[in-house]
Amino acid sequence: MLHIYCPHCGEYREEEEFHCAGQAHIARPLEPEACSDQEWGEYLFFRKNPRGLHHELWVHAAGCRKFFNMTRDTQSYEIKEVYKIGEQPSVVAE
Amino acid sequence: MQKYSGFGLFKHSLTHHENWQRVWRNPTPKKKYDVIIIGGGGHGLATAYYLAKEHGITNVAVLEKGHLGGGNACRNTTIVRSNYLWDESAALYEHSMQLWEGLAQELNYNVMFSQRGVYHTCHTLQDMRSNERLVAANRLQGIDNEMVDAEQLQKEIPSLDCSKNARYPIMGASVQRRAGNARHDAVAWGYARAADALGVDLIQSCEVIDMEISDGKITGVKTKQYGVLKADRVGCVVAGNSGVLAKMAGFELPVESHPLQALVSEPIKPFLDTVVMSNHVHGYMSQSDKGDLVIGAGIDGWVGYGQRGSYGIIEHTIQAIVEMFPCTSRVRMNRQWGGIVDACPDASPIISETPIKNLFFNCGWGTGGFKGTPGSGNLFAHTLADGKPHPIAEPFSIQRFHTGALIDEHGAAGVAH
Numbered sequence: 001m002l003h004i005y006c007p008h009c010g011e012y013r014e015e016e017e018f019h020c021a022g023q024a025h026i027a028r029p030l031e032p033e034a035c036s037d038q039e040w041g042e043y044l045f046f047r048k049n050p051r052g053l054h055h056e057l058w059v060h061a062a063g064c065r066k067f068f069n070m071t072r073d074t075q076s077y078e079i080k081e082v083y084k085i086g087e088q089p090s091v092v093a094e
Numbered sequence: 095m096q097k098y099s100g101f102g103l104f105k106h107s108l109t110h111h112e113n114w115q116r117v118w119r120n121p122t123p124k125k126k127y128d129v130i131i132i133g134g135g136g137h138g139l140a141t142a143y144y145l146a147k148e149h150g151i152t153n154v155a156v157l158e159k160g161h162l163g164g165g166n167a168c169r170n171t172t173i174v175r176s177n178y179l180w181d182e183s184a185a186l187y188e189h190s191m192q193l194w195e196g197l198a199q200e201l202n203y204n205v206m207f208s209q210r211g212v213y214h215t216c217h218t219l220q221d222m223r224s225n226e227r228l229v230a231a232n233r234l235q236g237i238d239n240e241m242v243d244a245e246q247l248q249k250e251i252p253s254l255d256c257s258k259n260a261r262y263p264i265m266g267a268s269v270q271r272r273a274g275n276a277r278h279d280a281v282a283w284g285y286a287r288a289a290d291a292l293g294v295d296l297i298q299s300c301e302v303i304d305m306e307i308s309d310g311k312i313t314g315v316k317t318k319q320y321g322v323l324k325a326d327r328v329g330c331v332v333a334g335n336s337g338v339l340a341k342m343a344g345f346e347l348p349v350e351s352h353p354l355q356a357l358v359s360e361p362i363k364p365f366l367d368t369v370v371m372s373n374h375v376h377g378y379m380s381q382s383d384k385g386d387l388v389i390g391a392g393i394d395g396w397v398g399y400g401q402r403g404s405y406g407i408i409e410h411t412i413q414a415i416v417e418m419f420p421c422t423s424r425v426r427m428n429r430q431w432g433g434i435v436d437a438c439p440d441a442s443p444i445i446s447e448t449p450i451k452n453l454f455f456n457c458g459w460g461t462g463g464f465k466g467t468p469g470s471g472n473l474f475a476h477t478l479a480d481g482k483p484h485p486i487a488e489p490f491s492i493q494r495f496h497t498g499a500l501i502d503e504h505g506a507a508g509v510a511h
Contacts, residue, residue, distance in 0.1 A: 001404045016406050020396035022350070041496035045348035045439050049337030051399045074351075075399045 004058070007082050008066045017062040023047050024055040024069045051075055053093035095291035098202055117283065118290035123297050123320050127155045129478050130315060130325035132302050132339065134158025136167040137456060137463065138331040139285035140471020141478065146292035149479035154294045157317065159301035163282025166333050169433035170464040171356050171380070171390045173369055175212045175273030177232050177239040178506040182489040183442055184235040189486055190469025191272065197468060203284030206277035210368045213251070213269045214508065215418070217262040217374040224505055225268040239270045253365050255420050262375055262417070275369060275380060281467055305342045311451040327452045329478045334399065334434025336457035345449050348495045349436045349458050352393040355403040357430040361385030370418065373508040377414030387425060389415055390509065393435060393461060403432040435461050440500040441507040445474055445487040454478060462507055
């Protein structure tokens, strides 16, 4: 069970209150119509899936319902940092 | 290969079972193979076996970083069925089911395949509709699947709470009577023994750390223990670690790895002679020959490689089981563990060519790969032998995530098992 700090609420809460929305920092193509099938498929489905540091998008679903980012080790499950949407991580995955 | 039989058992009892032949060799790898298979789990070993048996390619190595069948092959809850919705998946899983039906004889190894039936309970009108649709689709595909009402279900499974008093009363169920389960370890061991007998080198404790790629073509793999091993073709069958190997080869997969848990109880007297799954309350259970209840849980929603999962998931699963089988409320759990499943966005596997020439991936089986073991190995062997996929495997190409021809099996895949 992860113990997660919500940067909006300013509190540690249990994982049950949160929902992971997958890999963070995936920008929607500005012109979807101009994308090739290759590019659009990659945007929709292809993911990093690293064994190690990973940047993820989370939502405090049963709390403030706001989104934030998290850098987490996918092997030790250690949470390195949480940061708000629009901010950049200080611990960077390779 | 020493043939196993009742007579053999008797003969060896005369010498106190001290003269049994080793089940497989422990070879030192050669420098060059026709085909290298990375991953010595059920799917990888099955691939090696069918490569040797059906395609006559015996200069094959299976590289396993731990021991054979030590990953998801020994962590799953052993359910085998073929009642999927779309024609593509029905063909795939039914191909596998038909191989299951003759597997013990073919391998001369008792895989304890037991066609005890698998029930999917329905708790809402929507459940009923979607299962009736599934049954109708399966009938058209020539796969057995039928609906039973709550009254009939209660007769068939007395311990299941089919009363109106349940929190989510059961309205009926679909059942595939040819489905069932098998002994997970035996499947891996049986394939390993048969593959070894045909000349395949099973290399344990051999970790692949890099791939030898030049001009977009793979020529071999670099291992931690034995250096570079050359190969004409390389097949990757590494389930949860698929993303890690894809990264070595320099591309990404439409796959994310999640921890999936299971748990077993203390052994109790036999009371459940089938498999019951509920997509709605989200849990499933069967009873092993030893007597322990084998219970499955959902996946953790985040990427994880830790081979353990969250307590919250266990709690939800146990709630579902006690909801369906109130008589189990005081049974104590013995063990709980996790495996890493490689889930695809459409809940269907990938058996495919990759952007690298001569490198092939068989992954994305997600939460239900065990049932696919024989079929997966059989079709992937075809891909590795011919360099292009078998017609059944063709729709399961990575290309489907670019063309949009997804095979959405979220409904039929149901609760993670």
